[in-house]
Amino acid sequence: MSLFVSSLSVINLALARVFTLPFHDEYGHIVLVFDGQPISLLADSGSARFFVVYGEWFERQYGRGSCRRHNMTCYFCPVEAPCDDIEQRDRITVGYAEGLDVYQYVQHSGALDLGQSTANVTFGVVVDYTSKYNVAPTPTLGLSFGRADIPKTFLQQLKDLNVIDTLSYSVHFERFCPYEQGKLVVGGVGSKGQDTIRLPLSMPPELKRRLHVPIASMGIGERPEVEASLSRDGSRKIIRFSLQDRVALFDTGNMGIDLPYTVLSALIEELEAGVSTLANSRTLRVENIMWWEVDRPMVWVIRPNHVRFLPTIVYSLVGEGNETVDIRISPEHYVGTCSYDECMVYLYASDDTELVVGEPFFRAYDAHVDLEGEIISVEPQPPRPAAHLRVGHEPRRLLLPGVWQLC
Structure with a gap:
């Protein structure tokens, strides 16, 4: 009780x-x-x-x-x-x-x-x-x-x-424990801090009215340890892909994020390039680096020692005044529960108009949704003291839009 x-x-x-x-x-x-x-x-x-x-x-x-x-x-x-x-x-x-x-x-x-x-x-x-x-x-x-x-x-x-x-x-997820929790606060107003990003909601006529924000482009950024070594005003390498007529759907009920096929291919190439620097890894086949798990519903799997080579994913969204703002989601947010020999990677390939931005986003950003004002205000969570893997049981969620599972 x-x-x-x-x-x-x-x-x-x-x-x-x-x-x-x-x-x-x-x-x-x-x-x-x-x-x-x-x-x-x-x-x-x-x-x-x-x-x-x-x-x-x-x-x-x-x-x-x-x-x-x-x-x-x-x-x-x-x-x-x-x-x-x-x-x-x-x-x-x-x-x-x-x-x-x-x-x-x-x-x-x-x-x-x-x-x-x-x-x-x-x-x-x-x-x-x-x-x-x-x-x-x-x-x-x-x-x-x-x-x-x-x-x-x-x-x-x-x-x-x-x-x-x-x-x-x-919506707020806690950051610093392996089994991250947090809270849902219904009602109230959003933060107006210096780092707050305001994203007006759009209503594409061909889609149901949901939490949609237009996407200008998507990109693959540096690996987190490379980004950390750059100065605050230093250049950051981002491989960008222009997108037309695409919207992000902010969905707490989905455990993953959608990437167009071209973006996912670029991510895998970046991963392969990083893994190839390891001793005895130059001949490693791509299916042995990150692979599709056929006996589980739609799960990418990666070896724990290869997680560090995954890049940051960048969504360039249309904010207030039609200004483009970057939303950055790191591997610590989109890599899920790990066992001692594999980790779940919650990425989906999709060329649909509507690209789901699920739980990984809400681990990277606090969000306030104002349905009456038709705007989402987001603020980046502080980085963790050190990246870590969540080692534990199998995830109890269905890896498809809109549904997690209790069993």
């Missing part, structure tokens, strides 16, 4: 009207309490959906006792408010991961614990789900723009309840 009690204790409903939710793991999950039941939800800026998973369906699907094994995943209707008709209600269908994960949920109302009080809110309850990769469904807290064709968002409901003043939130 201590986990969610301590989480709720930091919720602040004072004059500032903000709602603070700590991440309880390194994957951006927060805890909300529905009808007295703590549920772990993925904080997902790439989605506007708000749903939990129906416990009775989950146990039929994954076996008796599965809700206990998948801690804080299942929602059950309380005894005093039974919902025997829940699986007969009108269903809403939504696909994630390019349609590889399909959720069906119904609308339901219940009491949301706000720390000092409770409020009645409406949320989805998943009653069916399919996945190509045989992973469990993820309760989701969508943080994107609402739309007329979907139920009212979590943020809009909090504003209607006067819990927050504005449709806004800040």
Whole structure:
């Protein structure tokens, strides 16, 4: 019980009207309490959906006792408010991961614990789900723009309840521990510090309204140890690729970042050049440097001793006044959990109009999203004292847009 009690204790409903939710793991999950039941939800800026998973369906699907094994995943209707008709209600269908994960949920109302009080809110309850990769469904807290064709968002409901003043939130990941956590602050205003970068959101007509910022170009920068050796005003080598009609999608619910194929090819060439300087490595084949893991869904893998040769990735985005600003994402941000003989590299190749900028960005920058002002304010996090690898268990996330996993 201590986990969610301590989480709720930091919720602040004072004059500032903000709602603070700590991440309880390194994957951006927060805890909300529905009808007295703590549920772990993925904080997902790439989605506007708000749903939990129906416990009775989950146990039929994954076996008796599965809700206990998948801690804080299942929602059950309380005894005093039974919902025997829940699986007969009108269903809403939504696909994630390019349609590889399909959720069906119904609308339901219940009491949301706000720390000092409770409020009645409406949320989805998943009653069916399919996945190509045989992973469990993820309760989701969508943080994107609402739309007329979907139920009212979590943020809009909090504003209607006067819990927050504005449709806004800040995302912060902690930096200096192997299992990085942080917090989601709903409501409030963004930083106006000297290093703050303001990125107006755009609305490409062919795409749904989400957190899009135009991309001017992308580039491959120096390796971090090379950059560190340069003076502050020294030149930095960046191999740039001009992009037209591309937008970045800022998505906390995605564990990776998208690169056009040409940029990924340049990154691999830079990696090969660095690895070739090692003794006995000149004849090393590229597939033995960084390779695609076929028995796991869409994972690049690299040897730990080769991580230091990965370059910095640079997104040149269109900021205020149409000025171009560089966003830099280092290997420490896009290389994930490592075992003793391999590390996961969370990069995807894509030539789509919409290029996902996921968790690695949010590890490199603090971000404040103002949906009403249609702007993202970002500020670089201070560099770590020294680059390190996160050594530990296998990542428990699906490597596709919009979805991480709890199991």
